Amino acid sequence: SLSPRLALVASFVPAQARLADIGSDHAYLPAHLLLTGKISFAVAGEVAAGPLENVQHEIERTHLSETLIGRLGDGFAAIEPADKIDTVTIAGMGGRLIAEILTAGHTPGKQYQRLILQPNIDVDVVRTWLQDNGYALIDETMVFDDNHYYEVLVAEPGVTKFTTRQLKFGPFNLARRPEVWQARWQQEADRIHTIMTQLAAAEKTATPAYHAYQAARDHILEVLA
Ligand code: SAM
Numbered sequence: 001s002l003s004p005r006l007a008l009v010a011s012f013v014p015a016q017a018r019l020a021d022i023g024s025d026h027a028y029l030p031a032h033l034l035l036t037g038k039i040s041f042a043v044a045g046e047v048a049a050g051p052l053e054n055v056q057h058e059i060e061r062t063h064l065s066e067t068l069i070g071r072l073g074d075g076f077a078a079i080e081p082a083d084k085i086d087t088v089t090i091a092g093m094g095g096r097l098i099a100e101i102l103t104a105g106h107t108p109g110k111q112y113q114r115l116i117l118q119p120n121i122d123v124d125v126v127r128t129w130l131q132d133n134g135y136a137l138i139d140e141t142m143v144f145d146d147n148h149y150y151e152v153l154v155a156e157p158g159v160t161k162f163t164t165r166q167l168k169f170g171p172f173n174l175a176r177r178p179e180v181w182q183a184r185w186q187q188e189a190d191r192i193h194t195i196m197t198q199l200a201a202a203e204k205t206a207t208p209a210y211h212a213y214q215a216a217r218d219h220i221l222e223v224l225a
Contacts, residue, residue: 001032002032003146004144004145005118005150006029006032009089009118009152010029012116012152013033013039013089014087014113014114015038015039016039016040017087018042018084018085019033019043019087019088020043020078020085020088021043021045021089022045022075022088023045023051023093024046024051025046025051025054026051026057026058027044027068027070029091030044031059031064034067035062040067041067041083042069043068043069043070043071043078045071045075045077045079046071046073046078047074047075049072052070052071052072056070069083074101075100075102075104076101077105079105086112086113086114087112087114087115088115089118090117091116092120093119095119095120095122095123095124095125098125099125099126099128108133108134111134111157113156114155116152116153116154116155117152117154118150118151118152118153119151119153120148120150123151124168127162127170128162130160131162134157135155136155136156136159137153137160137170137171137172138156138158139172140153140170140171142173144180144184149180149183169181169185169223182224185220185223186224189221192217196210196213199213
């Protein structure tokens, strides 16, 4: 079965979607969706030969060669028009890399019905990309898995305009304030506090760095209050 992180990504894939999982590595996500019958066609794209071997191994192990296609390619280059892909997942990478892959693969006017994105860091960069490229955020959520907080963003064609605060903390998170989200930002405030304590011990409270940490922490605590 899938890790809690990948299970959360999978939960947002619509039934009978034609899925492209970009940067699939072991292809656990599309294989699971096919084996459970939620979808009936997927492409697992990989830029690197080693991970593509993992994809091919998983396809053989699960006997999914009719419905799961492993393809070598940089980002969206792994997708062919005949695949009729409507849903794209990109998980387990930094937000900057996800935004780069989306930019390289984006053709203005050609939208996918749904993007499900799981950036490990720099989630604000991904929200910015969606806002700038004709996608609306329709849901977002977070999970604590293997000692990390992971965010999942779900987008569909549409218009969004985020405030600075929404870009960083997430509009749905800010409205719903889930416990896992509060814990994630409390942890970040605590991490910054530790750094500030170390700077104070070194008598460096009058530095720009200290003030920047203080402002960042105050902002988080204000949002959590
Ligand atoms: N998506 C899986 C998951 O979430 O468990 C695997 C994540 S793995 C950490 C990231 C994978 O993305 C690596 O296998 C890497 O080769 C692949 N990758 C990185 N850049 C890529 C790109 N431009 N196009 C396709 N795959 C890429």
